Amino acid sequence: MKPADPSDPATPETPHTPHAPHADSLYPELDAVALGAFAAALESGDAGGLPPARAAEVAAVRSVAVFSRGRVTGAGGVLLDAALWRRKGSGPRPVVVMPAPWTNLGWVAYAVRAGAFAARGYDVLAYTPRGFGASAGRADAAGPLDVADGSRALDHLLERAAGPVTRIGFLGVSYGAGIGLLVAAHDPRVDAVGAFSGWGDLGEVLVENATRRVGAVRALLTAAGRARLSPGTERALEDVLAGRDLDGALRWAEERSPFGHVKEFNRRRLPVFLSHAWHETLLPANQTLKLFDELTGPKRLVLSVGDHAGPGAGGLLGLPDRVWTDAHRWFDHHLLGRAAGGADEGQIAAEVMWSGTVEHRPTRHALTRRTRRLHLTGGGQLADRPEAGWTAGLLCGVDTPTAVADEVVRSGYAEMAGRPKVYPAGDIDRAVAAVWVGAPAEDTLRLRGIPRLRVTYRAANPGSSFVAHLMDLAPDDSARLVTHAPFSDLRSAPDSLVGADIELQATAYDVPRGHRVLLVMVGRDALYADANLPRASLAFTSPEATPSYLDLPLG
Incomplete structure (x- = not known):
């Protein structure tokens, strides 16, 4: 990958120093220091400061893949901070692109999980969306520029693959989930998509039953922290808070809603894996269920106890995690061609609140x-x-x-x-x-x-x-x-x-x-x-x- 340019204002002064976690993060369980140390060990090969389990994961990834950091050139020449895991050898391989969540931690949030995909046989590119962390530009909130950036990131990955690319997936958490779904809707090269704690209809995230969801909007603005929001994004969110020009804010949201692209998903029968929390306070569950219900291709939905990005948070840190295990099986089936595994248990895996029991159903309505x-x-x-x-x-x-x-x-x-x-x-x-x-x-x-x-x-x-x-x-x-x-x-x-x-x-x-x-x-x-x-x-x-x-x- 292209090395970081110290003259680029988006380049951190100390590229290998992880961003400090914000108290107002939307992802309170993400350990920025631990994830940054893991990424540094992937690059240097020195895993001496990591716990034994994480050190073993670093060794396993480095034995089959080459890890590097660099930049992806996005739409309009904007440079996006990114990391690449390339499988060794010249054999065929599927690839996965992972847009980062709504956090200045950026792609480092995926440091452990992307390595797990590489160890399973994938080339992986994880990148920080524009406006966040060490990426230049202004955050487009999954608008046209972010969609174009996702396709550019895929181009970047395909150009650097050491062997033939067989199939292509997008996978993201939160903001990265929304971006991934929209890129998959617009880019016919994408063969499967996974979205953790994302959205189907962004309008219903902003306004529910004619009621402005001001708590969620404030959380988004606060969590953006040092991010650089585009004028349109900032205006739309501020308008919801102020109760002005809601029609304009909803038009802005409609352009950023995967639900508006259901026909394209269904025309291609695109496999879609969704994970969400029952008690989501940021992106309520029903608007994601609305998207899920309209999909007619292969689909799976995992509903779990907790709040935004909580289901799967442990998996991002390398802990055993049911949601990530399910997602790996899903991608292995649709991109690697392996047996369905957990995917044959039905469309729905629903965790019953407080009991820990998981119920599988053939369809959502069968619940x-x-x-x-x-x-x-x-x-x-x-x-x-x-x-x-x-x-x-x-x-x-x-x-x-x-x-x-x-x-x-x-x-x-x-x-x-x-x-x-x-x-x-x-x-x-x-x-x-x-x-x-x-x-x-x-x-x-x-x-x-x-x-x-x-x-x-x-x-x-x-x-x-x-x-x-x-x-x-x-x-x-x-x-x-x-x-x-x-x-x-x-x-x-x-x-x-x-x-x-x-x-x-x-x-x-x-x-x-x-x-x-x-x-x-x-x-x-x-x-x-x-x-x-x-x-x-x-x-x-x-x-x-x-x-x-x-x-x-x-x-």
Whole structure:
């Protein structure tokens, strides 16, 4: 590869010194020092400072591949920081391109995992997208320039392969996942793609049920840190925060959404592997499921406990990891032509929250076997029969204990260790929140799929919003979050009835015997923009013609 040019302003002063991890990183488990040391050992061959397992991996990779650092010339001549693993010998080999996540750590995040691909028979190129780390240019947020850069990175890899290239894959985590999917949609040379914690519809990441997802947008801007965002990217994200020109921001997002390229994926029957977390606070799961459902070629989806990039985080550091094992099998099958392995267990691998159990299903919709409808009643119960004529109010502009997450991304990492947040249900003020509770479960209630909520409410003022939290209420009055969704109405006249028909985020959760399903509606949650006037109120009801209900998907 082309050596780093010290005169290039994008070249670090000390090329082999890993970037220090940021406290505001979207990937709190990534150890920048350990990954940087691994990359340095790959280059120098001196693995004396590494743990024995990592040192053995360095030796194994160097025995079959040549590692080098350098630059890829992207669109417009922008130089991208990159690393290359080239298999020794002149035999045929598949290749994998890995765009880095939304972090100034750049391609170093893949130092261990790219080596594992090289040891399995692949040439690998990992690179840092423009605007991040030691790459020049400004971040295009998976726009046309990033897509062009991905194809240029592939060109670079193909030109340097020591033997014939048989098949081509793209694989990325988070930002790299979105870029990889879009490059695969635009570049017909790509034969398979893998996306960990990426997005299908970027518009739904920014705005969900007409509600601005300001917590996620703030996290993206903060985590960009020292990155250099393009003016269009910065403007779109700032517009979402400010609540201005949302149509423009959504047009910007549409160009960056793999969902808009489903026809191209399906025309080529492109194999697509997706991994996501149930409780994603940054890129919610349903928008990825929407993409998955529309794909008609070979596809696989792994849904796991945790938050953004949590599933697979250990694998990036070289630890045993179910998600990465599954991804390796997927690429080995579609690029190396090996037996399907885990890929023959069905399209879906769904981890049940807190239990660690993994359920395999032939299709996503096979997760749900039937639906149980519970009606909201005036007595605060979730009942089997509808009841009309009641009113239940909530007070807006007041914080409650039922916030979705104390902190975007980080709150979900405790869940991966089996320590979900416990909510004191007794502290929920019924004068502030609207609350409904079901009867104790006679047997384990296996929630599998997307719950749906239909409610009617009256808002005295123009502009209203609420967040619905579906919870598991234990006999000791403690509760755990199962799933949630926001809703906003920005168009109705004051004092008119508003109908909200929404999907909550998908879930796989077992409500134990004796526990109750708890539905809590609040007017404010820090993850979302608040369209309500301070101290306004919402009055929920259930008209006879359109009763309010909660549909639970049961497995």
